[in-house]
Amino acid sequence: MNKLIDIKGLTKNYSGLTALFNVNLELESGRIIGLLGPNGSGKTTLIKILCGLLQPTAGMVFIDGHSVGVETKSIISYLPDQTYLNGNMTIREIFGLFSDFYRDFDMNRAYYMLNILRLNPNVRLKTLSKGNKEKVQLILVMSRRAKLYILDEPIAGVDPAARDFILNTILSNYDPGASILISTHLISDVEQVLNDVIFLQNGQIALHETVEDIRSHEGKSVDALFREVYRC
Secondary structure, eight states: OOEEEEEEEEEEEETTEEEEEEEEEEEESSOEEEEEOOTTSSHHHHHHHHTTSSOOSEEEEEETTEESSHHHHTTEEEEOSSOOSOTTSBHHHHHHHHHHHOTTBOHHHHHHHHHHHTOOTTSBGGGSOHHHHHHHHHHHHHTBOOSEEEEESTTTTSOHHHHHHHHHHHHHSSOTTSEEEEEOSOHHHHGGGOSEEEEEETTEEEEEEEHHHIIIIISSOHHHHHHHHHTO
16 A cells, blocks of 8 residues: 555644644555544644645645645545535536546546436536535545545535435545545444544544454444544
8 A cells, every 4th residue: 555645743723722733644545534523623624734725833744745735736636514616607517617627537427427416417506405516516526536535524414315325426436546535523424434534632633543443442333432532
């Protein structure tokens, strides 16, 4: 396996508040990783630093051997927790925008997934239900030939059927050599697809284990261990 993410001594402060403190982390390619923790644990801050949207206060972050910057933006395909798309655009127009912006955007893959949804590409995004908007955004992210997919709360606020589609889409539409980092509160829904988990607590890594080791050593599910650690 290749080292895809290499983080050394990462710290991020916001006007007296420490969001991340001395985080050291290595993640390999070809893994699906759950980034788990309560609100305020540092998940979104870590994701934004990986995506180059925030600058660290201290420490070093390398993605596929590159410092976070222009080169890493072509490595990462990012799904934020809130929509950033123009609701007045049609799905077809949005696909075209992504194709122009990202050289690795696979238009055939995008339309294949859209056909599964039986959505008309000529409809405007704002006319779709919340669940279908989430699905379209996921299609955009998973249609890139990226090395690292970062998904921030991809199944929050959608019904169980939409969750199933989203998880199946994630599993079916990424290259085996790539990795997926999923931040979520809905652990029981995603646990089945995870290889590894990271527990963040107060801006530090409380646990980084494979799902298999947690089940064999702890004798419980990831969801059960999470509830025990965080007293949910």
